[in-house]
Amino acid sequence: MARKTGSHSEITGPRVRAAALTLFAQHGFAAVSMRQIAREVGVQAGALYLYTKDKQSLLFDLMRTHMDELLAAWADEPKGQSALDALQAFSRFHIRFHLERPEAVFIAYMELRNLTDENFAAIEALRRQYEGELEAILRAGQDAGELDLSDIRLSSMAIIAMLTGVNTWYREGGRLSREAVADRYWDMVRGAVGA
């Protein structure tokens, strides 16, 4: 009983990745079996290997796609004139982007240790690249005298941790809208960098 109507590679492939994304985020990579993913897709376990080389590649694909989208989205983001404008743009962008895909964010932060050395290096490089974007803004702000920072690398790590932290507590339909949250976090970021 194969090849039901509408069951093509272009349909099943994305469904496999979507199921893996949700299950990995919920239970963790190591705790999720290929059979669980298959059941979620409505297929036998063996069929998954038409869409992924192995379980490790499935995880890596999800993480690399997420990081690629993150960098591409930030590249497309308008950044304003001053360094302070750019910092505000970054803060709001980071919160918005991360709140839009909590599962991918969760995986990207929690499953690094389940990557092979090679795959880990690739993801780590992309993360560094993203951190570098913020550091460049802070450096520009420092040089222009708009910001008062004693350590750019440290400040960038602190800001990213603070912003990403929103994902741990924000719930849709809660007390605050996304915009309200972004407003308040921007206030805090601005205060933290002495501007």
Next chain:
Amino acid sequence: MARKTGSHSEITGPRVRAAALTLFAQHGFAAVSMRQIAREVGVQAGALYLYTKDKQSLLFDLMRTHMDELLAAWADEPKGQSALDALQAFSRFHIRFHLERPEAVFIAYMELRNLTDENFAAIEALRRQYEGELEAILRAGQDAGELDLSDIRLSSMAIIAMLTGVNTWYREGGRLSREAVADRYWDMVRGAVGA
């Protein structure tokens, strides 16, 4: 070949927990087998069950112990006079305490989803209690007019995320001492709360 010299319950028990702590932090709860833990301790897998009911209890014990120690240590911490003093005390304490036990911190943040519902509720309650400590400080500062906050719960989550983030990048023997890091983070926290 049992009961080698010095192999008593009081020795092996802690060694089991220490091995589990290190291995869980390194590879994740689900990816570590009881046999791996046993090998690290120098014992057969069956012997572990003299010291823990099952694998789940081993994880729960580590997390509850960590949270208990966190709350007890903060209770013992001198907090100064003003709310601003207390906020500074909290910031420095949080960084110091967390940098002293990176493995336990890692587990406490990453393995929540591997707890049973009941165990999760217990740990979550302790975490809420700790967050409540910071919220109380912020509220006091707000009431005394020392701080300028638009949302206490949000500010407390932002501060904790920022402070805990130190664990993700700080390396012993690096560019900055723990004290220097704590100094700079306190500056940022102070700025973030508008003081």
Next chain:
DNA sequence: CTTTGATATGAACGTTTGTTCATTTAACAC
């Protein structure tokens, strides 16, 4: 109507998993 090729099945593989238990060992009390 036949052929083709992509899509899926389902059984099988060798390992590994968490946990239990009858048995053995050795340190200590008498």
Next chain:
DNA sequence: GTGTTAAATGAACAAACGTTCATATCAAAG
């Protein structure tokens, strides 16, 4: 020196794991 008992062994269990593969199915092309 004997008996007691806590501490550890090592074999065993059924279940689940990731992955492979011969086979079946069915949509579309000629």
